Amino acid sequence: MNELFSPKNMKLLTNPINDDNPITVQVLGICSALAITVKLEPAVVMTISVMAVLAIGNVVIAALRNTIPNRIRIIVQLVVIATLVILVDQILKAFLYDVSKQLSVFVGLIITNCIIMGRFEAFAMGNKPWPAFLDGVGNSAGYGIILIIVAFFRELLGSGTIWYYPVMEKIGIYKTGYVDNGLMILPPMALIVVGIIIWVQRGRNTKLIESN
Amino acid sequence: MKQSNTYIFVYSSVMVIVVAAILSFATMALKPYQDKNKEIEKKKYILQSANLAADIANAKNTDKYIEEEFDKYITNSFVIDTKGNKKEGIDAYSINMKLELSKSVEERILPIYICSLDDGSTKYIIAVRGKGLWGPVWGNMAFNDDFNTIYGVVLDHKAETPGLGAEITQDFFTSPFKEKKIFNTSGKLEAINIYKGGKGAAKNAGDLDHGVDAISGGTITSKSVEKMIKDCLRDYENYFKNKKSN
Numbered sequence: 288m289n290e291l292f293s294p295k296n297m298k299l300l301t302n303p304i305n306d307d308n309p310i311t312v313q314v315l316g317i318c319s320a321l322a323i324t325v326k327l328e329p330a331v332v333m334t335i336s337v338m339a340v341l342a343i344g345n346v347v348i349a350a351l352r353n354t355i356p357n358r359i360r361i362i363v364q365l366v367v368i369a370t371l372v373i374l375v376d377q378i379l380k381a382f383l384y385d386v387s388k389q390l391s392v393f394v395g396l397i398i399t400n401c402i403i404m405g406r407f408e409a410f411a412m413g414n415k416p417w418p419a420f421l422d423g424v425g426n427s428a429g430y431g432i433i434l435i436i437v438a439f440f441r442e443l444l445g446s447g448t449i450w451y452y453p454v455m456e457k458i459g460i461y462k463t464g465y466v467d468n469g470l471m472i473l474p475p476m477a478l479i480v481v482g483i484i485i486w487v488q489r490g491r492n493t494k495l496i497e498s499n
Numbered sequence: 500m501k502q503s504n505t506y507i508f509v510y511s512s513v514m515v516i517v518v519a520a521i522l523s524f525a526t527m528a529l530k531p532y533q534d535k536n537k538e539i540e541k542k543k544y545i546l547q548s549a550n551l552a553a554d555i556a557n558a559k560n561t562d563k564y565i566e567e568e569f570d571k572y573i574t575n576s577f578v579i580d581t582k583g584n585k586k587e588g589i590d591a592y593s594i595n596m597k598l599e600l601s602k603s604v605e606e607r608i609l610p611i612y613i614c615s616l617d618d619g620s621t622k623y624i625i626a627v628r629g630k631g632l633w634g635p636v637w638g639n640m641a642f643n644d645d646f647n648t649i650y651g652v653v654l655d656h657k658a659e660t661p662g663l664g665a666e667i668t669q670d671f672f673t674s675p676f677k678e679k680k681i682f683n684t685s686g687k688l689e690a691i692n693i694y695k696g697g698k699g700a701a702k703n704a705g706d707l708d709h710g711v712d713a714i715s716g717g718t719i720t721s722k723s724v725e726k727m728i729k730d731c732l733r734d735y736e737n738y739f740k741n742k743k744s745n
Contacts, residue, residue, distance in 0.1 A: 325661040356502040370518045377525055381532035469716055472662035478739060479577055
């Protein structure tokens with residue numbers, strides 16, 4: 288038990304959340320961060336879906352890593368990703384129909400999320416299943432945190448709601464002449480919000496400051 | 500380690516077969532649930548177009564609630580062709596609008612659902628479908644028994660822009676459709692006109708009978724809804740005119 292949660296393993300879980308965040312530090316998976324962060328709910332479901340695909344996929348690849356022929360390893364990784372994504376999509380359609388309608392094509396687009404392929408290639412191919420699992424959970428959590436922060440601000444400032452609850456209306460700010468910022472709904476603003484997050488993170492985290 | 504070609508071939512074949520087996524099993528196992536969801540959704544939209552099933556947010560078991568409401572209020576359904584004749588022997592629920600719209604106008608068949616409300620009035624519900632900005636848009640429209648006044652509208656879409664075009668599903672967009680007329684005073688089909696220019700655009704244009712405001716930032720989707728309603732009502736026009744004159 289102690290070995291399973293050794294400090295080294297725990298680092299796999301916590302590192303990607305801040306020091307090695309896939310979005311803000313490695314700058315992977317930006318595309319989906321733009322697409323599904325207009326509202327909080329799809330962002331959360333997307334996070335859970337990516338977590339499922341990345342954690343299970345990492346374990347599968349790590350378990351098979353010694354048998355995968357080197358020359359076709361990318362194809363094998365793709366097949367594993369595609370299978371898991373289709374499964375997630377089918378399960379959402381069967382049991383969470385409303386949510387699956389909202390995410391529509393974006394679930395399918397998890398296949399193209401560079402974080403997943405990146406973790407398979409960089410980590411799962413060279414490590415045992417358990418560390419690979421932690422790495423998968425950690426990276427998707429790091430991805431999810433950014434997604435949720437971005438979605439929070441875009442939904443609040445763009446639509447005046449938080450998880451569909453009309454916050455801005457309840458506090459009566461519209462009476463003062465405040466208007467929702469329609470620009471927040473458009474994809475470019477997601478990029479700017481991500482940029483601000485990177486700026487704040489780099490300002491606070493000294494490890495990320497490059498010496499030149 | 501360098502593997503032989505045979506190993507690679509065998510490995511990939513086995514992998515593909517295993518994956519295919521997993522996926523086909525999952526699809527087969529989940530299909531009944533998915534079909535059920537689609538059926539419930541279809542029924543939900545039919546009910547909501549007649550402003551029914553309003554309690555859905557409080558219902559414990561939404562599926563059961565929808566089924567019960569549907570059995571209670573939707574008393575009959577039938578199928579017509581574009582000339583306005585009734586077609587016998589076809590189940591209205593089985594009609595796939597996507598398939599029908601791909602046929603020529605003469606061959607098309609269309610569903611009509613009859614809804615009997617608690618106050619004794621009868622509403623006629625039709626199905627509409629068309630193209631949005633990124634994918635299909637569709638919905639149901641309920642009419643009063645004058646076959647002219649809109650009683651309610653529900654719209655849905657596959658992939659319109661969240662926060663902009665996707666807002667066509669919201670009440671603020673669909674509720675102004677209520678009480679609008681689809682025929683003008685001389686009896687010609689006018690359907691619905693959607694006006695760009697923010698809130699009050701339809702009013703400014705002086706089109707109170709047929710005009711509805713577009714969604715700011717979602718003009719293309721709003722206009723697609725207008726086109727969809729115009730196109731689909733043209734298919735229903737003959738039947739409606741027959742009924743009106745009776």
